Amino acid sequence: MGRSSTPGGETRPRVRNAGQLGWDDGLYEDAPEEPEQGPGQGPGARKPAPEGAGHRGGGGAKRHGGKGKGRNKKGKRRILRWSATVLAVLILGGAGAGYFYYEHLNGNLKKEDLTLGDKKMADHKANAAGQTPLNILLIGSDARDSKKNQNLGGAKDTFGAPPLADVQMLVHLSADRSNMSVISMPRDTLLKIPKCTDPKSGRVYPASAGLEMTNETLSRGGPGCTVAAWYELTGITIDHFMMIDFAGVVSMADAIGGVPVCVKGNVYSHTSTGKGSGLRLEKGTTKIKGKQALQWLRTRYGFEDGTDLGRTHAQHMYMNSMVRELRKGTKLTDPGKLMGLADAATDALTVDKGLDTVKKLYDLAEEFKKAPTDRITMTTMPNVYGTGVNKERVLPKPGDADQLFQMVRDDVPLDGKASKRKAPVAKEPTAPVAEIPVTVRNGTRTDTQYPATGRASAVQKLLTDKGFTSTTVDSQNTQAAARTGVLFPSVDMEGNAQAVAKALGIPLASVKRSTDVTGITLTVGADWREDKDYVAPAAKEKTPESARALNGKDEGACMDIQPGFGW
DSSP: OOEEEOTTSOEEEOSSEEOOOEEOOOOOTTSBOOOOOOTTOOOOOOOSSOOOOOOOSSOOOOOOEEOOEESSHHHHHHHHHTSOOGGGGOOOSOTTTHHHHHHHHHHHOEEEOSOOSSSOOOOOOOOTTSOOOEEEEEEEEOOOOSHHHHTTOSOGGGTTSOOOEEEEEEEEEOTTSSOEEEEEOOTTBEEOOOOEEOTTTOOEEOOOSSOEEGGGGGGTTSHHHHHHHHHHHHOOOOOEEEEEOHHHHHHHHHHHTOEEEEESSOEEOOOTTSBSOOOEEOSEEEEEOHHHHHHHHHOOTTBTTSSHHHHHHHHHHHHHHHHHHHHTTOOOOOHHHHHHHHHHHHHTEEEEGGGOSHHHHHHHHHHHTTSOGGGEEEEEOOEEEOOGGGTTSEEEOTTHHHHHHHHHHTTOOTTOOOOOOOOOOOOOOSSOGGGOOEEEEEOOOOSSSOOOTTHHHHHHHHHHHTTOOSEEEOSSOOOOOSSOEEEESSGGGHHHHHHHHHHHTOOGGGEEEOTTOSSOEEEEOGGGOSSSOOOOOOOOOSOOGGGOOEETTOTTOOBOBOTTOOO
């Protein structure tokens, strides 16, 4: 991929691939539909050194795969591949428009803080080759604060209202870049939202007292609060976020020329009360684009059981199909269309400040190109329905959801293929154990259990008995931790932190560097609530069935139709 220098000295890509990941966000599917259409219509991961109850009327989120095209077929195909979302943006560089057009696109990008929470995210643990994974949160906003978005339909009483994060996908690129995993969180998921501070107004949104809808996070200061909520729930370090709105989805869908989707029967998403996306398709495969693509991505009524879970599965099928189309050679050869796509995509995109230029988006896309289509796995967060007033909402499924999150944290491929991960490298301590200061915290609290009394003190005694006489208890910090682990703030302390872990039988994989601590800190997790020797949970390297894994190369995927929505 050629590059040229800008007047300011920044290296920027020449136009070879245009666009990358696309993504959608969603109209409320439950709102009165628009007139129907007939069938067939139409840079780098964070490394150790460098630098919520609202649910407007029931409805739906939608994800969308962006589209991008370019000249180098390989370039484009992969980038988008994976997931839906938004890098759709581009690549763009020169396209004959030169430096000023490049700066114009940079100016289109809206930038915001990565996280608005108080909790600092842990640094990634590098593998034996020094590589670290890359995690990006893709967000589809239902904002209707512009004419373009309002013209696409949806409930008019939501025009100008605070936006909701109706589509949320975490994309994980493995440290060795051999595979990609995506976890979608249904918009109806209930979770605890952490304290968030709006950087523009200074307004502080206190942590939720109970469980709130995950899509509400966006209205509590911006996408950085959505990032904070994901980290709070999953413990997965997020490197970047990208958010796109309705208009961007439609523009990119048109640019790619359409995406083939399949339904097992004729379907018309329309209820007797006027709700539904308006999607109308004949049985079999149809190539959809533009507004019809948006209808597919937001369809709930008519697919599977008529819930947000079926919609999520349809979005996964769409994104995988889009990637396959790009790999087959689908491309934009018209410079005018190419530039139009780049302009529309960047104008619809909000990114964190670490992705504030097209050049950085391009470099990021180059990383995602490295994962082949057959190593892309789309999943849905395992979930269970709530009860009472929350019977139509979902909660993370105990056990299965934690297992899926743990696999991503540990960089375990979700496609079931052998992992290429190497065991952490053991390092020697730099001081006698008696001179290694250690702080112990009690993190045994769970969503259903209070902290186990006295666990930090009990583990302090165990360490003291093993010679770590400079051990203290931090009784003020009782933040929940699913698994026991040891954190250290700087590389020179890694050997000492490993010595603490070895003394208690804690795996070296649970020893991680973090800027959230000032010294070696051992957190006793919910997996060590009892007063006995620590036994690390058996490694689970099989994706739970409840995650509904879908491989990127599966061309036989076809949506089941909800009874009563045929024609």
